[in-house]
Amino acid sequence: NAGVTQTPKFQVLKTGQSMTLQCAQDMNHEYMxxxxxxxxxxxxxxxxxxxAGITDQGEVxxxxxxxxxxxxxxxxxxxxxxxxxxxxxxxxxxxxxxxxQYFGPGTRLTVT
Amino acid sequence: xxxxxxxxxxxxxxxxxxxxxxxxxxxxxxxxxxxxxQYPNQGLQLLLKYTxxxxxxxxxxxFEAEFKKSETSFHLTKPSAHMSDAAEYFCAAxxxxxxxxxxxxxxxxxxxxx
Numbered sequence: 001n002a003g004v005t006q007t008p009k010f011q012v013l014k015t016g017q018s019m020t021l022q023c024a025q026d027m028n029h030e031y032m033x034x035x036x037x038x039x040x041x042x043x044x045x046x047x048x049x050x051x052a053g054i055t056d057q058g059e060v061x062x063x064x065x066x067x068x069x070x071x072x073x074x075x076x077x078x079x080x081x082x083x084x085x086x087x088x089x090x091x092x093x094x095x096x097x098x099x100x101q102y103f104g105p106g107t108r109l110t111v112t
Numbered sequence: 113x114x115x116x117x118x119x120x121x122x123x124x125x126x127x128x129x130x131x132x133x134x135x136x137x138x139x140x141x142x143x144x145x146x147x148x149x150q151y152p153n154q155g156l157q158l159l160l161k162y163t164x165x166x167x168x169x170x171x172x173x174x175f176e177a178e179f180k181k182s183e184t185s186f187h188l189t190k191p192s193a194h195m196s197d198a199a200e201y202f203c204a205a206x207x208x209x210x211x212x213x214x215x216x217x218x219x220x221x222x223x224x225x226x
Contacts, residue, residue: 004155031212040121042202042216043156050212058213090155094212099144099163101214103155 002026004104006091012110013081021076021107023091030096032074036060036087037106043090049074050096081111114139116205118217126225131175131190133220135203138184143205145186146214147177150200159201162186164208173197198224 007022025032033048035058045058049068063085065077074093078085088108092101119134137143144163148156160171167179177188186203203217 033213035216040218042116042118042218043204043214044216045213048213092156096212099146099161099206100158101212103148103157105155106153 004091004093004102006089006104006107008107009105010108012112013078014112015081015083017081019078019081021078021089021091021109023074023076023104024072025074025091025093025102026072027093027095027102028071029093029102030071031101032068032091032093033058033101034064034066034074034076035090035092036085037090038087046076046089078109083111085109086111114143114205114207114215116203116215116217118201118203118220120220121218122221122223124223124225125193127195128192131188131193131197131222133188133201133203133222135177135186135188135217136184137186137203137205139205139207141208142179142181142184143207145177145179146204146206147171147175147186147188148202148204149173150202150219152199156202159188193222193224195224195226198222 004025034046035043047066049055091104094101115138147159162179170176204214
């Protein structure tokens with residue numbers, strides 16, 4: 001049972017490039033979400049999903065896309081990277097009826 | 113909209129001293145409340161949670177938190193700090209409805225002096 005996994009751990013992009021951050025969980029959790037962590041701002045919700053085929057926007061969705069074709073995977077796409085998207089990105093998952101969210105180890109993204 | 117405020121971006125204590133990290137929430141309806149810990153270069157780990165049962169909640173590693181509705185607070189305490197407690201701590205809230213969204217405070221970095 002690997003829990004929540006994220007790849008890559010580190011990534012450097014140039015402005016305007018696109019990429020996908022991967023997130024997978026093997027706990028059969030219905031709910032998955034993406035957060036970004038910036039110094040002094042805690043974690044802010046980007047997008048979330050309550051099940052396969054269902055996604056919705058969080059607090060800071062601009063510049064990011066998500067899809068949920070399977071229960072296990074919830075990739076986050078940066079369409080055209082900007083320096084303001086330099087951050088640490090965390091994926092999390094939980095059962096719908098559970099209170100606790102389980103977090104992945106994070107992806108540190110730098111956009112130059 | 114719900115907001116979570118953590119007083120003090122940095123708290124420094126001596127090893128063996130009391131740890132007190134402050135958290136206040138804004139909702140008029142008490143939400144579910146959580147404390148998470150983040151060690152350097154790692155993800156977040158749940159310390160404890162309040163889900164409208166007991167107001168004094170015990171968590172892992174000797175931490176506990178008390179929910180006080182009158183003060184809209186959920187402060188985290190530990191009687192005796194250990195060097196291994198040095199980390200960043202986040203308070204988070206989730207509305208008591210069908211939403212699963214967590215709203216995080218800005219975090220408090222705990223430093224433990226030998």
